[in-house]
Amino acid sequence: MKNRKIYYITYQTFPAETANSHQTVSNIKYLIKNKSDVVLIFPLREEQSSDSLNKIKQYYNIDEDFELVGLPHNLPFGKIRFFNKTTFHISQYLWAKKTVKNITKDSLKTDIFITRSDWVFYFLLKENKKAIFECHQLSKLRRIMIKFCLKNSNAKIIFLNNNLRDAFKERLTEENNIILQNGVDLDYFSNLSKKKKEVVFVGNLRRFNEDRDINFIVEAFVKSKLSNSYKLKIIGGPDKVAQKLSETFKNVSHNLDIEITGRLKIKDALENIANAEIGIMINSSKNKHSLLYTSPLKYYEYLASELKIIAVDFPAHRNLPYSENILFFKEDNLNTLIDCFNNAESKKNITLNKEEISLNKRAREILKFVDR
Numbered sequence: 432m433k434n435r436k437i438y439y440i441t442y443q444t445f446p447a448e449t450a451n452s453h454q455t456v457s458n459i460k461y462l463i464k465n466k467s468d469v470v471l472i473f474p475l476r477e478e479q480s481s482d483s484l485n486k487i488k489q490y491y492n493i494d495e496d497f498e499l500v501g502l503p504h505n506l507p508f509g510k511i512r513f514f515n516k517t518t519f520h521i522s523q524y525l526w527a528k529k530t531v532k533n534i535t536k537d538s539l540k541t542d543i544f545i546t547r548s549d550w551v552f553y554f555l556l557k558e559n560k561k562a563i564f565e566c567h568q569l570s571k572l573r574r575i576m577i578k579f580c581l582k583n584s585n586a587k588i589i590f591l592n593n594n595l596r597d598a599f600k601e602r603l604t605e606e607n608n609i610i611l612q613n614g615v616d617l618d619y620f621s622n623l624s625k626k627k628k629e630v631v632f633v634g635n636l637r638r639f640n641e642d643r644d645i646n647f648i649v650e651a652f653v654k655s656k657l658s659n660s661y662k663l664k665i666i667g668g669p670d671k672v673a674q675k676l677s678e679t680f681k682n683v684s685h686n687l688d689i690e691i692t693g694r695l696k697i698k699d700a701l702e703n704i705a706n707a708e709i710g711i712m713i714n715s716s717k718n719k720h721s722l723l724y725t726s727p728l729k730y731y732e733y734l735a736s737e738l739k740i741i742a743v744d745f746p747a748h749r750n751l752p753y754s755e756n757i758l759f760f761k762e763d764n765l766n767t768l769i770d771c772f773n774n775a776e777s778k779k780n781i782t783l784n785k786e787e788i789s790l791n792k793r794a795r796e797i798l799k800f801v802d803r
Contacts, residue, residue: 435543435801437462438534440472440555442523442548444480445501446490448635448668448694450728451547451567456491457616461794469497472534474526476504492698502530520572527551535560543801549576556583563587563801566595568720578602587800591726592750609800612752614790615731619701623736628661630772631707631738633700633729636665636672641715645676648711649689651765655772657709658687666703668694704729705736709775712742716762723747731788739778741771752788756781 439459443452459469475482482501488494506522527550535544535558544555544562553576555562566577566588580586581602588608590596596603596610630652636643645665652663665676673693680689695703704710710733714721725747733740734753742748744759751757758775760767786792 434466434468435541435798436468436470436539437543437545438470438472438538440527440530440534440544440546440548440551442474442526442551444473444475444477445471445487446479446481447477450635453491453697454613454728455547456487456493457790458794458797459497460493460495460616461790462797463495463497464791465794465798467798470500471497472500472502472530474504474506474530475501476506476522480504490697492696502526523548524550527554531555531558545797549573552576552580552586556580556586559585561585561587561801563589563797565589567591567726568724569595569598574598581607587803589797589800591724592747594723594746594750606803609796611793611796611800612788613726613728613731614788614793615728615735615785617735617785617789617791619698620705620732620735620785623705626708627706629664629703629707630657630661630709630711630775631664631666631704632711632713633666633704633732634727635669636667636676637669638714638718638721641717642672643713644715646679647763647765647768648713649680651768652689652772653687654765655769657772657776661709661776662688662690664703664707665689665691666693666695666700670694701732704732704738707736707738709772710736710738710740712740712748714743714745714747716745721745721747726751734781734783734788735785737780739775739780741768741775753781753783 441455443455445452459471462469480501482499484499487499504526506525527548531551531554544560546552547565549572552562552564562585577599586607590608590610591612592610596608632648636645652658670693673691677691712727712730716722722745730751741758743762748754758771760771
């Protein structure tokens with residue numbers, strides 16, 4: 432039987448250190464493993480952008496072959512310093528319109544299109560194509576776009592959680608949507624090594640143009656009993672921010688074991704997670720996505736590594752699978768985070784069927800959804 436063909440069209444660029452680029456490539460890996468031929472189409476809009484398959488495979492540490500189409504991006508986004516938000520939307524609109532028109536003219540009726548771009552979704556439906564939109568967050572524009580697009584019988588939506596789906600209740604049917612949380616590539620976690628007494632935070636040290644409050648984590652760790660016997664490891668970039676943090680904590684940590692590693696390769700970062708005992712998730716309620724909608728990849732990596740997990744008490748985190756096992760602290764409340772550190776060592780590890788949180792299962796669910 433011939434493999435189905437899936438076009439994954441995105442306004443992301445590759446390679447990139449962003450979580451959404453890793454999520455896209457990991458999903459493609461498992462769609463391929465589940466007998467799909469995948470074409471990844473994206474703009475070459477950054478200096479480091481590349482349409483070299485070998486470079487992409489090496490960067491994301493995957494072995495699977497797929498078709499890679501990097502398209503020129505002679506548009507204003509990234510070139511006009513003071514109007515980035517406006518030029519982003521204009522550029523995405525123009526790129527999506529042109530790309531969809533060119534790609535779809537030779538496609539077959541049986542081909543499937545998946546995207547995380549609002550405008551790609553819109554133009555695919557205008558071309559009468561079966562289109563699946565992965566909805567990971569909301570904006571005013573996205574609310575309008577999705578409600579309009581759901582009038583088309585070819586439109587389907589994958590929501591990350593109930594909070595996202597609830598925004599569109601009146602437009603949804605049993606056939607046109609599904610909730611699929613993020614997942615984890617279990618290939619990285621097949622042979623867990625002996626655990627070290629380490630607490631780990633992995634992620635961008637800046638998010639939505641603001642510094643993550645790493646100082647808050649360090650202060651709570653220093654004041655907890657864990658600091659007497661555990662190491663705190665902060666992994667992530669940008670490297671300039673990591674270097675600045677290292678300088679800041681030099682005086683604090685001379686008697687303690689605190690390491691700011693900066694950005695690591697995917698394999699090395701995941702190895703550090705697998706070796707640790709405790710993982711931390713911290714976000715800011717200033718951002719609605721972090722508060723209500725996020726489904727962090729690191730959470731599933733922590734679960735696969737059998738870590739005890741500490742997280743800020745947000746609805747998005749409460750909505751995660753197995754969240755009843757998370758130690759929650761209140762945002763900006765130092766004492767509650769100290770309590771979490773103090774209670775983590777004695778907390779029992781969660782027992783779960785890891786296949787339930789795997790990207791392999793997620794890919795199978797996507798393909799079942801396609802066939803509805």
